[in-house]
Amino acid sequence: MSENVADRPAAWLDGHLAPVPDETDARDLGVSGTLPAELTGRYFRNGPNPRPGEPSGHWFTGHGMIHGVRLRDGRAEWYRNRWVRTDAFTEGTPFVRDDYTFDRCAVQANTHVVPHAGKIWALVENGFPYEVTPELETAGPCDFGGRLTTAMTAHPKEDPVTGDLLFFGYGVFPPYLTFHRLSADGTLVESREVDVPGPTMMHDFAITENHVVWLDLPVVFDLDMALSGTSGLPYRWDDGYGARLGVMRRDGSGGVTWFEVDPCYVFHVGNAHEDAAGRVVLDGARYRPETFVALWGGIGGAADPAAEAARSESAHLHRWVLDPATGRAAEEQLDDRNVEFPTHDDARTGLEHRYLYTVAGNSIVKYDLRGASSAHDLGAGSHVGEAVFVPAAGARAEDEGWLLSVVSRDAGSELVVLDASDLSHTATVHLPRRVPAGFHGSWIPDSPARA
Numbered sequence: 321m322s323e324n325v326a327d328r329p330a331a332w333l334d335g336h337l338a339p340v341p342d343e344t345d346a347r348d349l350g351v352s353g354t355l356p357a358e359l360t361g362r363y364f365r366n367g368p369n370p371r372p373g374e375p376s377g378h379w380f381t382g383h384g385m386i387h388g389v390r391l392r393d394g395r396a397e398w399y400r401n402r403w404v405r406t407d408a409f410t411e412g413t414p415f416v417r418d419d420y421t422f423d424r425c426a427v428q429a430n431t432h433v434v435p436h437a438g439k440i441w442a443l444v445e446n447g448f449p450y451e452v453t454p455e456l457e458t459a460g461p462c463d464f465g466g467r468l469t470t471a472m473t474a475h476p477k478e479d480p481v482t483g484d485l486l487f488f489g490y491g492v493f494p495p496y497l498t499f500h501r502l503s504a505d506g507t508l509v510e511s512r513e514v515d516v517p518g519p520t521m522m523h524d525f526a527i528t529e530n531h532v533v534w535l536d537l538p539v540v541f542d543l544d545m546a547l548s549g550t551s552g553l554p555y556r557w558d559d560g561y562g563a564r565l566g567v568m569r570r571d572g573s574g575g576v577t578w579f580e581v582d583p584c585y586v587f588h589v590g591n592a593h594e595d596a597a598g599r600v601v602l603d604g605a606r607y608r609p610e611t612f613v614a615l616w617g618g619i620g621g622a623a624d625p626a627a628e629a630a631r632s633e634s635a636h637l638h639r640w641v642l643d644p645a646t647g648r649a650a651e652e653q654l655d656d657r658n659v660e661f662p663t664h665d666d667a668r669t670g671l672e673h674r675y676l677y678t679v680a681g682n683s684i685v686k687y688d689l690r691g692a693s694s695a696h697d698l699g700a701g702s703h704v705g706e707a708v709f710v711p712a713a714g715a716r717a718e719d720e721g722w723l724l725s726v727v728s729r730d731a732g733s734e735l736v737v738l739d740a741s742d743l744s745h746t747a748t749v750h751l752p753r754r755v756p757a758g759f760h761g762s763w764i765p766d767s768p769a770r771a
Contacts, residue, residue, distance in 0.1 A: 332379035367758015384430030437506030590662035
């Protein structure tokens with residue numbers, strides 16, 4: 321008898337995505353290979369993990385759980401995992417109140433975890449950041465002394481020159497988009513409303529030395545869906561909204577210059593920079609409309625052939641060149657692999673970059689944007705997480721350092737360390753439990769990697 325698709329567990333509650341039921345600690349982890357002694361710090365990775373028996377109508381709505389590995393002097397000292405104890409977790413507070421206003425503390429802080437100004441924040445794009453300690457205990461929500469009045473993106477960008485943290489908040493009611501700048505010492509010093517036609521799901525953005533790059537794309541908030549009581553996320557594809565990229569000066573002069581692009585969706589950018597001709601160059605993982613619609617159905621619980629097909633199709637690495645002199649955008653697909661989670665050396669954020677790293681199926685792929693690529697295959701049955709680049713101390717080349725990725729297999733999970741220069745294996749930290757595939761993480765060194 322054939323299997324009924326509707327009878328299967330939701331994709332995000334099964335297999336390599338299945339949540340773990342508890343919090344654990346382990347010390348003195350086994351290591352294969354040799355951990356570089358200068359990798360002294362913590363690797364934290366966030367992702368959704370609903371509690372046992374808890375209703376879960378969409379992959380993106382589980383409570384945040386951070387998995388952490390402490391490395392020091394060539395040893396893996398500990399592993400631990402902790403739920404981020406937001407108001408939604410501890411009190412069961414609904415994010416949408418009875419009057420349809422939003423409680424920015426009642427979120428699932430499940431998407432990213434980043435350090436800035438001596439603090440560590442768990443992030444989700446529809447609420448305030450939650451501070452966590454180096455031991456992964458939750459300190460509480462942060463609104464920067466009452467200055468933050470919007471949500472905070474899960475993908476802030478730290479300017480490697482000024483140390484400022486640039487971010488934005490999007491909303492389902494006006495203001496739909498607000499730009500924020502946090503100083504290097506953690507003070508919110510600027511908030512600026514940006515005019516866009518409506519409420520879209522703007523997951524990421526990019527910066528350059530002088531500009532911010534906006535992604536105003538046709539995945540829109542639907543209030544009727546939100547009020548219907550369904551458990552999925554109330555966003556849908558809208559052919560009528562259009563697709564455009566915006567370039568805005570960081571210094572506040574002028575407005576936003578918008579560039580029409582082919583319909584698409586981008587969850588994650590790689591990086592952006594300004595070229596010698598003054599054009600803005602943006603790299604990102606681009607979904608075709610039909611691919612996004614199928615993917616969105618699959619991760620939202622739809623049991624139909626299109627949603628099933630989405631499990632084998634993803635985004636492709638794409639480049640846009642935005643020319644303010646002509647007002648036109650040139651678009652180019654850089655590779656035909658299915659990829660996601662593009663990363664780079666954070667010291668190159670907003671600057672010209674040569675290398676990007678992505679996940680493609682069982683592999684980590686390195687792109688030399690001068691025209692070459694290579695891949696490290698982790699083997700059949702491997703579910704490879706985002707590869708976080710850690711620069712070597714005193715690095716002289718952009719790819720001198722390591723890539724850290726959590727790799728989940730049926731038999732367990734590992735923190736894999738690759739040499740970023742040639743993708744060769746450096747070390748594997750054997751984790752004491754299976755770690756569900758999740759979203760984003762950060763390397764948090766005990767001291768700055770570049771003195």
